[in-house]
Structures are given as C-alpha cells and as structure tokens.
Amino acid sequence: MIQVKGLNKWFGDHHVLHDVDLEVARGEVVVVIGPSGSGKSTLCRCLNRLESAGSGEILIDGVPAPVEGRELARLRADVGMVFQSFNLFQHKTVLENVMLAPMKVRGVTRAEAERTGRELLARVGIAEQAGKLPAQLSGGQQQRAAIARALAMRPKVMLFDEPTSALDPEMVGEVLDVMVGLAADGMTMVVVTHEMGFARRAADRVVFMDGGRIVETGEPNAFFEAPKTDRARDFLAKVLTH
Amino acid sequence: MSAVLDHLPEFWEGLLVTLQLTAASFAGAAAVGLVITAMRVSPVGVLRAIGTAYVETFQNLPLLVLLVLAVFGLPEIGIKAGLLTTAVVVIALYEAAYIAEALRSGVNAVSAGQGEAARALGLSFGQSLRHVVLPQALRTVIQPLGNVFIALTMNTSLAAAVGVVDLTAAANRVNLAEAQPIPIFVGAGLAYALIAACAGFVTGRLERRLGMVR
Ligand SMILES: Nc1ncnc2c1ncn2[C@@H]1O[C@H](COP(=O)(O)OP(=O)(O)O)[C@@H](O)[C@H]1O
Ligand SMILES: [Mg+2]
Numbered sequence: 001m002i003q004v005k006g007l008n009k010w011f012g013d014h015h016v017l018h019d020v021d022l023e024v025a026r027g028e029v030v031v032v033i034g035p036s037g038s039g040k041s042t043l044c045r046c047l048n049r050l051e052s053a054g055s056g057e058i059l060i061d062g063v064p065a066p067v068e069g070r071e072l073a074r075l076r077a078d079v080g081m082v083f084q085s086f087n088l089f090q091h092k093t094v095l096e097n098v099m100l101a102p103m104k105v106r107g108v109t110r111a112e113a114e115r116t117g118r119e120l121l122a123r124v125g126i127a128e129q130a131g132k133l134p135a136q137l138s139g140g141q142q143q144r145a146a147i148a149r150a151l152a153m154r155p156k157v158m159l160f161d162e163p164t165s166a167l168d169p170e171m172v173g174e175v176l177d178v179m180v181g182l183a184a185d186g187m188t189m190v191v192v193t194h195e196m197g198f199a200r201r202a203a204d205r206v207v208f209m210d211g212g213r214i215v216e217t218g219e220p221n222a223f224f225e226a227p228k229t230d231r232a233r234d235f236l237a238k239v240l241t242h
Numbered sequence: 243m244s245a246v247l248d249h250l251p252e253f254w255e256g257l258l259v260t261l262q263l264t265a266a267s268f269a270g271a272a273a274v275g276l277v278i279t280a281m282r283v284s285p286v287g288v289l290r291a292i293g294t295a296y297v298e299t300f301q302n303l304p305l306l307v308l309l310v311l312a313v314f315g316l317p318e319i320g321i322k323a324g325l326l327t328t329a330v331v332v333i334a335l336y337e338a339a340y341i342a343e344a345l346r347s348g349v350n351a352v353s354a355g356q357g358e359a360a361r362a363l364g365l366s367f368g369q370s371l372r373h374v375v376l377p378q379a380l381r382t383v384i385q386p387l388g389n390v391f392i393a394l395t396m397n398t399s400l401a402a403a404v405g406v407v408d409l410t411a412a413a414n415r416v417n418l419a420e421a422q423p424i425p426i427f428v429g430a431g432l433a434y435a436l437i438a439a440c441a442g443f444v445t446g447r448l449e450r451r452l453g454m455v456r
Binding site for chain 2: 048050070073074075076077078079080081083085087088089090091100101104105146149150153
C-alpha cells in the first residue's frame, strides 16, 4: 500500500530523515515510536506530501506520489491524516467539518455528504454533537470528530500523528477505542504514538525511529519484550517507567 | 443655516454621488484586495512578490496624485472613460492595498493547522483559502475592514479635486454662491460623519454576530 524507498529530508542544513525505507501492506497497522525530534511527524507529513521529500521515492498503491497540482490533491484525498492538535475547522459545525471535503473534492451531493457524515459521527460516538462548533467539544470529542472527517473521504490509508498527545488522560481511551475499531475493520494505518497499550493491542508492526533513521522494526510483543538495539532498549526504559 | 437649507437639492445630489463613489469603490477594493491577499499567501513565489509590490506601491503614493494622473494622464494615452468611473477605479485600486493588508493580518491570525488540515483532505490551495482560511480570517478583521471603509469614504472627497461633483464639490459650489463656509462645510462634514457612524454601527453588529467562538 505504501512503499518508501531511500527517503531523505532536509530542513535547510538540518538532515531530518536519513535513508528511510518503509513498507506498509494493505490492512496493516504500523506504529511508529521514538524520542521527540526523531523525525516521526516529518515522515508522516512526507507520506501525504505536506512536506516535500528531499530525495527518495514514495509509492502509494504502487503509484509514485505526485508532487503537485490536481494529482497531489487526489493523493491527499486518499490518504487521511489526523493531527495532534485536531485542526477542526473552527468556523464550521462538527457535521459541516465532516461534509466539506467530500462535497468539494469528491463532488458528493449535500444530502449524501450529510447522510455519511452523520453515520460516521455515530460510528465515532458523537452523533449528538453534530450541530456544535468544535470549541464547544471536549478534546476527546474533537479528535473523534477529526477522525470522522478524515474517514468521510473513504481514504485507503490513515495517518495518525500523536493523536492522543494533546488530550487529558481520561479522554485518551475513547480516541484509542475508535482507532482500535478502525484497525479491526481492516484499515491500513500508520500511527505515531507513545501509547504502548495501543501498539500491543492493535499494531501488526512497531517501527522505532531515532535521529531520523529507522533503527529497529518488529512485531509488537517481541519488540517490547526484547528490543534488539540499545537505543530502543533505552527509549523503552524511559517511556515505560513514566 | 439657511445657506444650507436653500441648497438642499445640490447637497442631496452631491451626497448621492459620494455614496455611489463609496459603494462602488469599496466593492472593487474588496474584490481586488481579496485577489492580492490570495497572491500574497500563495505557494508561488512570483505571485507573492507581485502581491507585495502592489501593496507597497499603493501604500506609498498619495491618492490625490493617482487621481490627477489617471484623470488627466489616461486620455493622453488614448484611454477615455467617464470621470466618475475613473475615480471609482483609482480609489478601488488604491484602497485594495489597505484591504489586502487587513486581510493578510487576518490570514496570519488563522493557525497554520487549519490550512494543512484542509489540504490534507485533498482541497486545493484555492479551495482551502476560500472555504477554510478566509472565512476565519474575515471574522478577525471586521473592525480593521470597517476602518478601511471609513477612510475610503473620507478619501472619496479627493475626487472633488479632479472635477467629480460629490458632496465636497457640491459644498464648495454652494459656498461660492453663498460665501458662508462655516455652516456649509459643517453640514457636509456632518453628512460624512453620519456615513462613518453607520459603518461603525454595522461593523459592531457584524463583529458581535460573527465573532468566533474559539
Ligand atoms: N518545519 C520545520 N522546519 C525546520 N525544522 C523542522 C521543521 N519541522 C521539524 N523540524 C525538525 O526536524 C526534526 C524532526 O522533527 P519531527 O519530525 O517533528 O520529530 P518528531 O515528530 O519525531 O518529534 C526536529 O529536529 C525538528 O526540529
Ligand atoms: Mg511529532
């Protein structure tokens, strides 16, 4: 589904991604972990070209990710993204947030967009919030609305960049439950998260990044029980003692 | 006082021209200002440079000079248009720079995540500007835009200097006949103040209605 080959990314002189290779199969759930600044967000953003790649190749569904224009917009429509800070459209109701892109990008009728929008809001458990503005929702509800908004485009892949890091602890569970449900339904997912519980529950594979490189990758239980590299071991020791 | 009352029809005619000038040039300025703003925040460097150059140019030239140049210069190079039309176009182009400046500060006040989320959903740059960024930007700059409107209203009086018979020119004509500058220009001034007060009232209402819940 996603193939990344030899991806390098620079911000000015700052070499942020070093020769990253990553494959994500259809229906696979890959959790990306690693210390802050290791390039996890940048990798995610490169996958839907919110950041341009310095060098290397990104194939989505076997097709090279387009660099600009209409083709790029189509790629992004097929790759859903959920941000740490939700980024719901502040001036639109929750339902309008979910309806906008299907209508403007996919050309879906208003009635059809509203019907699927309400279905999706029900699926993430916030059907009663449809008419409210984002600012009137709790963080957990906002993030679930953001997931519904991404799903409304019927994406082939979903990218999550630390979707629960901005949430109060009591709201983390409700968002993770939605994500576990998605994974169970067979969605292809790349999830940057520090939630080891989620990784164990839902991930097919864990990718550990440090210093802009993929240092280790493995099946979750094996990775958490017996990391092969020192850097992963150090990182897990720090994270798990918190 | 009778100097004003005796000439009410002239004042009325002048006021109508001032209102036309104001409404038409504000509409034009809003349209051009939007385009310039879109250019200034676009991902294309050349467009950004043109937008910035536009704003810098018009903010650094006196409106009166532009009016005189257009009214007397354009016919020289074979461009003939009505006096009122020329004045409207010049004022619109000039005020567009100020509208663009106000709008850009509004765009900057909208968090970058909003545009990113829109693009991540597959909206084009133009669509994300139109449906996501600008509507939010507008809500934060209603007051500054109201101020541009008021400044524009006052600036239309410069059209009198190139021969448009607006409220100021009407007052001037009446004064030539009556030689009573104080009541005549106080009266004209009050009419301008009334337009400004209406604009202030409307922006206040709009701000309360559209003010964003964040
Ligand atoms: N827009 C940017 N401009 C310059 N440097 C950036 C930018 N975004 C990220 N970086 C740098 O790239 C590195 C990786 O960042 P990021 O991908 O956000 O890491 P992570 O998500 O793993 O915390 C960091 O050193 C960060 O400072
Ligand atoms: Mg990050």
